[in-house]
Amino acid sequence: MSEQFNYSSVLAPWMNHLIGLKASAGISAQRTKWILKEFDDFANTDSLDDPRITEEFIQKWRSTRVADCDSTLYTKYSVWSQLTTMMSRNGCACFIPRLPKQPKRDFTPYIFTGEQIKAIFEACDNYRLYDTRMGTALIAIPAMLRLLYSTGIRISEALSIKNKDIRLKEHVIYLRKTKNGSERVVPVCDTLAIVLAQYVTYRNRMPVKGLDAPDYPLFVKSDGTVFNANTVYQHFKKLLAQCGIPHIGNHHGPRVHDLRHTSAVHALVRMANAGMDLYTCLPVLSAFLGHHSLSATEQYVRLTRAMYPGLEKQCSPINAFVYPKICKAYDYND
DSSP states (O other), rough: GGGGGOOOSTTTEEEEEHHHHHHHHTTTOOOHHHHHHHHHHHHHTTTTOOOOOOOOHHHHHHHTTTTOHHHHHHHHHHHHHHHHHHHTTTTTOOOOOOOOOOOOOOOOOOOOOHHHHHHHHHHTTTTOOOOOOOOOOOOTTHHHHHHHHHHHOOOOHTOOGGGGEEEEETTTTOOSSSSSSSEEEEOOOOHHHHHHHHHHHEEEEETTTTTTTHHHSSSOOSOOOOOOOHHHHHHHHHHHHHOOOOOOOOOOOTTTTTTHHHHHHHHHHHHHHHTTOOOTTTHHHHHTTTTTSHHHHHHHHHHHHOOOOOGGGGHHHHHHHHSSOGGGGOTTTO
């Protein structure tokens, strides 16, 4: 475990055990580790010397979380429930807190139109340096954004790709580091394969040793160093401005992650136009996006039906009965 997750309170052995259980199931549990770190710090601050977690201890912790929103609190209570349940089942009786009511999702992602995607790509191709700095990610941005839209992968997944993971002749990319902790294979279309091959050719011409090594990152700056998601986001904001696409900011987008949402919706539209029923497309789209459940993917069907009402008739009568329309008062888009 990394140094930042070296828990030191009396609860540390149980926290490490919980993380170990998740790791054995192939779950990276990055957010859980951070939440447990908060619990660990609170236990130290409160001078907890008995690992048996009581209701009073949970209430005392809750009184300190005045700035947490409902969704954040729900997630943290879920981790408390997992930790205390595991401890109780292993002979350390604890109070298991009841989960609060799950907050209703009210976030609607920004879905780019086909014309906007085309404009963004054209702006990428005309993107130019404003100075002579070598430490710029400009060389990778056009290929990076096309990859995100074409495959629907997350920015963190794209940045984790190494040279050995791309198989352009086979038209696939292997994702070894994903949000859900499960490796998957991503298909690469013909046009994206051309773009990536061109990027790799020009990247390898840079006078940096080891750029073509199997374990070297695919996307790098002009000096051969890696960059992070924030770098991509800053370039993306500039491209949006050049395309005349308003940027609200403060997590309201359009965000780089919205390329993933857009990819999903556009994929559904293409499948529906090809004669497939929207709901029979769900397993295909779910595997494409790397989701572990269909419920995580179903939101895209609702988005697609709302944005493209002409596709409504392509939903079979059976699915229309199984998945009835949600009244406006409870639709997550409202």
